[in-house]
Amino acid sequence: MTDAPKAITLENDPLAAYCFSPAWQVGGLLFLSGQASIGADGSIVGEGDFDAQLAQTFANIERVLAAGGSDLSKVVKVTIYLTDMANFPKIVEARQRWFTPPYPADTTVEVKGLALPELMVEIDVIASL
Template sequence: MPLTQVHTQPDPYAPFLLSQAIALGNLVFVSGQAAIGDDGAIVGKGDFDVQAEQAFQNLDRVLKAAGTDLRHVAKVTIFLTSMAHFPKIVELRRKWFSAPYPADTIVEVSGLYSPEAMIEIEAIATLPGAQA
C-alpha cells in the first residue's frame, strides 16, 4: 500500500521535514499537533487554554485535509508538560469528540519540541469509505 502525505496550506510542519499526517489504506496517522499557528510560531505562549484549543483546531484541520474528521478518530495520545491541565483536557474532549470517544493515552513529559509548547496531540483515524 502506498503512503500518502497529508498537509495543510500553509504547512507549518514542512521546515521540520515531517508529514502532518500519513494516509495508509483506510487509516490516517496524524503527527503531534501542537499550538502552532500558520506562521509556524507557538500560539498562546504561557497560556495552556489557548494552546490546547489551538492544538485541537490543528488536529481537526489536518484530519479534514486527509478527508476525515474528529468523528473518525480511534486513538489519541496527548502529551502534557503538566498533569495539572488534565481537567481542561476532559473539557476539550467533551467539546471536540463525541461518543464513542476515542481511546486515549495522556502522558506528562518534561518537555516538547519547544520549551514554550505545553501540549501536543497525535491521533489515528479512519478514512470514511476507504477500503482496508
C-alpha cells in the same frame, strides 16, 4: 492489492521546516503527526495559556484531518503529551468538547518537555476515513 501509503500535505505548512509529514494515509486510516499550538505563521499561539494552546492544537488537528479526508468524529485513538499533569482535568473537558461518545481510545502522559519550550501540550491522533 492494497493502496500504497500516501503522505498528506498542507498548503503553507508552518512545520515544513521540521522535515515531517502532517499525516499519512495507510489503507482506511489516517495517522497524524503530533499537533501543537503553532499558528499558520509558525509562531506559538497562547504562550503561557494552556486553554489557548489546547484550542489551537485542536484547530490544527481539524485542519490536518480535513486535508486527509477525515474529521474529529472519525478519530479512534488520541495520544496527549502534557508538560504538567495538573492540566489533566482540562483534557477531560476537551474530550467532551471535541469528541462525542463513544470516545476515542486515549493515552495521556506527562513529559519533561516538548519540541519547543513554550509548548504545554501536543496531541497525535489516528482517524478513519
